[in-house]
Amino acid sequence: MSRSITGAVARWAGGRPRPAAVAVAAMTAATVGLGVVLGGPVVADAAATAASTPVVTRAALTPSLVAGRGAAVGFAEQEAENAATNGTTIGPDRTAYTLPAEASGRKAVKLAPGQYVEFTLPAAANAINVRYSIPDAPNGGGITAPLNVTVNGANRSTMTLTSQYSWLYNQYPFSNDPNAGLLHPDWWITECACVPAATTPAPAITKPFRPNHFYDEQRLLLGRTYRAGDKVRLTVPAGSNAAWTAIDLLDSQLVGAPHVRLVAANVLAFGADPLGRRDSAGAFDKAIAFAKRGHLKVYVPPGVYQVNRHIIVDDVTIEGAGDWYTIIKGHEVALGTPAPDGSVHTGVGFYGKDASAGGSTNVHLSGFAIEGDVRERIDTDQVNGVGGAMSDSTIDGLYIRHTKVGLWFDGPMRNVKVTGNVIVDQIADGLNFHTGVTDSVVSGNFVRNSGDDALAMWSEKTADGRNTFDHNTVQTPVLANGIAIYGGTDNTVSNNLIADPIREGSAIQVGSRFGAEAFTGHLWITNNTTVRAGTYELNWNIGLGAIWFYALEKNIDADVQVVGDTFLDNTYNAIMLVSDFPVKDLYSITNVHFKDIKVDGTGTSVVSARVAGSASFQNVDARNVGAVGVNNCGSFHFTPAGSEFSLTDLGGNDGGGTTGPWLAPWELPNTITCDDRPPVVAPPAPSPW
Incomplete structure (x- = not known):
């Protein structure tokens, strides 16, 4: 998400700063080391x-x-x-x-x-x-x-x-300067296991830092x-x-021929420059106004068009010749005074009207590229490829690169379909449904190299509901998660492929955090595949799961069904359920059900539980498990009655690893098997089941 999970001060878990003394105590209470996972250059011979x-x-x-x-x-x-x-x-x-x-x-x-x-x-x-x-x-x-x-x-x-x-470089929200000192010397630094501002003498931090x-x-x-x-x-x-x-x-x-629309409001007729020498924003505005009066579509023929601000869209269809042919490209422009929304820059983007002004409807964008000029992360900036609120709308076949977020929607809004887009090289998220986006679909999109969550639903203040993320591919999100669901009701995450999250996130996160409304109704997480997920959480100093449930601000107790998913080559755990140490006695995770799951390779465990609550498991098959099948710490009270987290065995849970069956009888229902520092065993490459 654009408000990153990273950059927190010292904490065992959580998304908000805490005093250094509390932070150090929390880190002391629970830390897990980052095991060595693979490595080493290999000289390749062309013939070989x-x-x-x-x-x-x-x-x-x-x-x-x-x-x-x-x-x-x-x-x-x-x-x-x-x-x-x-x-x-x-x-x-x-x-x-x-x-x-x-x-x-x-x-x-x-x-x-x-x-x-x-x-x-x-x-x-x-x-x-x-x-x-x-x-x-x-x-x-x-x-x-x-x-x-x-x-x-x-x-x-x-x-x-x-x-x-x-x-x-550096701590969130990052710097372009490799020689900069710490942006936040009062935050916990894993590298020195300290808070530099509270340490005498202050530690020397290697530059460039991170x-x-x-x-x-x-x-x-x-x-x-x-x-x-x-x-x-x-x-x-x-x-x-x-x-x-x-x-x-x-x-x-193999790219097809350019799409041509003869009967349309052609932006060239309104003065747009296809060579990109002049700013064409005004020409786009004129073409849109003409098209709305004449009930026409707007057509943008092949070319590179310079646009250095938002194009406001409402009740209009804009078609390009194809995302390889029609390129709408702009400079990031510093504003003389900050905008009411806090932006200090503007840049190329297609924006619906703000939800407070009623939002936009009936917007249809297709067949062009949006290329921004965003080189730094400023979270207040609205410099996204597509933004605002647009209900009953479609975004299809766009190529979006070098903006802050590919598509960031601020609701309330409903019924938007985002399909078949390629979103790459973002400073922050790939796509975010923020605040009351409902009855919408994100399907068939390809997201690579996002700087934060690749695909997110964030129910801040108003719940997202009845949305579906389906058949999307996510690769190499540099920070945070492949797909993140922060609160909401009756949402679905299905048939997605998520690969190689880099740090401080998971392939899939279900999180009660960032001020999100509670999870209600149901959440279906079905038939997804993750690979090489389960990253290192820098601030906690532990390994995460490929799927990560996180109760930071509220209980997670909606009906959550994780069914038919496959977790391949997990760096640490396949499944992780966790709360923040300071709220470990306040919040729990319950009513989560895992069924028909395949786990092929874990660096550590199949399940890591660091929270109170329960989950059920049925037909969860695992192999190549690197550590004990269940790492059950509960909420860290270690009571004689056992862990505060219980696992319900509904049968058919087969396979395991070096310690035998992953869900062995002696681990049920709530035996403590807590290991803060399990050794990491690099799993073999995935293979057919």
């Missing part, structure tokens, strides 16, 4: 790594392992570590603040000037997308560097890579269609000013 057939993956997995889950996308993903190269394979590594940890599949290929990585096209393609990282400038702000692209050794073109939108958000991506139309089997080579020129270039993956795609 060249595959006779291309390796196509989904979330760096064999596609059959995630069949039926996630978004159906028009591109084929190929990981660089599976391609031919004379560079160096880095990873696997899941340690936060490292280059391989933020890569898809936790591996990438690092190239020095003169080196290459070469991909074999798996199908006909005329376009590629490259996910990469290059160094920051010594004092921040980024650099640019070339990357040559050839196909079959010919038809060379050069991409200009940039690190201007990556490389953040570098993160290393990757960006860039697309390129190849100018013609190439066949399956053709070779796309990415080469760092010998004279590159980038000391290294890391290639994470390549997406290849």
